[in-house]
Amino acid sequence: MTETVHVYAGDCTATYHRDGDATHQRGRVVVVHKPDGTVLVHDAEGYQPVQWLTRANAVHREQGEDGSFALVAVKEDERLRVESHDRGDHARHDATPAGVPVGTCPDCTGAKDVEATTSKSAGTLVWARGAVACLHCPTEHRLPGDATVLDSACDCGLPRMAVERGARFELCVDRGCEGLDEVVRERFDREWSCPNCDGDLQVLRERTLFLGCENYPDCESSFALPDEEVVGECDCGLPLVETSDGPRCLDRDCDESEDGESEDKSENGSENDVIETDDGEKGETEKDDEAEGEADDEMEDGEADESETD
Numbered sequence: 001m002t003e004t005v006h007v008y009a010g011d012c013t014a015t016y017h018r019d020g021d022a023t024h025q026r027g028r029v030v031v032v033h034k035p036d037g038t039v040l041v042h043d044a045e046g047y048q049p050v051q052w053l054t055r056a057n058a059v060h061r062e063q064g065e066d067g068s069f070a071l072v073a074v075k076e077d078e079r080l081r082v083e084s085h086d087r088g089d090h091a092r093h094d095a096t097p098a099g100v101p102v103g104t105c106p107d108c109t110g111a112k113d114v115e116a117t118t119s120k121s122a123g124t125l126v127w128a129r130g131a132v133a134c135l136h137c138p139t140e141h142r143l144p145g146d147a148t149v150l151d152s153a154c155d156c157g158l159p160r161m162a163v164e165r166g167a168r169f170e171l172c173v174d175r176g177c178e179g180l181d182e183v184v185r186e187r188f189d190r191e192w193s194c195p196n197c198d199g200d201l202q203v204l205r206e207r208t209l210f211l212g213c214e215n216y217p218d219c220e221s222s223f224a225l226p227d228e229e230v231v232g233e234c235d236c237g238l239p240l241v242e243t244s245d246g247p248r249c250l251d252r253d254c255d256e257s258e259d260g261e262s263e264d265k266s267e268n269g270s271e272n273d274v275i276e277t278d279d280g281e282k283g284e285t286e287k288d289d290e291a292e293g294e295a296d297d298e299m300e301d302g303e304a305d306e307s308e309t310d
């Protein structure tokens with residue numbers, strides 16, 4: 001996915017406002033305006049900008065007929081204004097996410113448009129910010145938050161990934177090719193029984209994958225799928241998972257489990273309400289898991305409200 005980064009250079013004054021205070025700095029600087037609304041003002045030294053505003057709500061750019069320019073970035077109570085004192089430089093550059101190269105894109109490798117292009121990045125897949133994306137075409141696959149991209153490739157040409165859901169699952173990064181829900185279900189659906197009513201536990205999804213009793217709504221038992229590896233079965237019917245302290249019941253409050261009497265017990269509330277709070281990470285995962293549409297949502301808060309007068 002290619003976007004545009006604007007680069008300005010010149011003798012500028014950068015003014016940063018917050019809570020009625022203003023800081024002025026003047027120098028010959030390079031200003032970078034990224035598509036997510038981030039504005040960075042770099043001087044001659046160091047890696048750090050002398051002024052910046054990350055993911056501004058709006059960035060307004062002006063370019064005078066004499067070649068001078070001004071940028072104003074606004075984010076809540078912060079404001080960054082950069083104004084050139086003379087004729088400055090302005091350039092636009094294509095930019096993509098930068099990540100670990102993880103193979104070549106099956107959607108555009110070998111295609112005529114790749115042969116025609118001189119771009120060296122054509123067809124390269126990179127793993128960046130929770131997604132595998134092609135540097136050349138719009139192909140992008142969002143991954144579960146805890147996924148690791150592997151060296152091996154799927155038959156479809158895309159790389160494979162590893163995800164821990166009670167076991168290590170290796171599957172295609174494209175959920176249309178191989179879905180996480182299906183492989184987890186195939187392995188763990190009805191594998192264990194409900195500690196409360198002895199019904200089967202099914203692998204279900206509601207935002208996150210979880211184990212839910214087949215007798216719902218009469219029985220509301222539900223359990224988060226563990227990040228840890230399943231190493232056996234507890235007397236209560238639930239899986240035992242491997243932890244650094246040894247195996248424990250998936251239900252931290254379980255009385256059948258050896259460490260059922262441990263201090264863990266006080267931490268959790270009712271017995272049934274066991275979608276663990278440490279699932280926060282997984283919640284995020286699912287968000288990524290959900291749909292391509294999510295990516296668009298993310299863009300929204302970074303989207304810069306641009307206007308140019310050149």
Ligand SMILES: [Zn+2]
Nearest residue numbers: 105108134137
């Ligand atoms: Zn591609």
Ligand SMILES: [Zn+2]
Nearest residue numbers: 154156172177
């Ligand atoms: Zn595949």
Ligand SMILES: [Zn+2]
Nearest residue numbers: 194197213219
């Ligand atoms: Zn039940």
Ligand SMILES: [Zn+2]
Nearest residue numbers: 234236249254
């Ligand atoms: Zn148990």
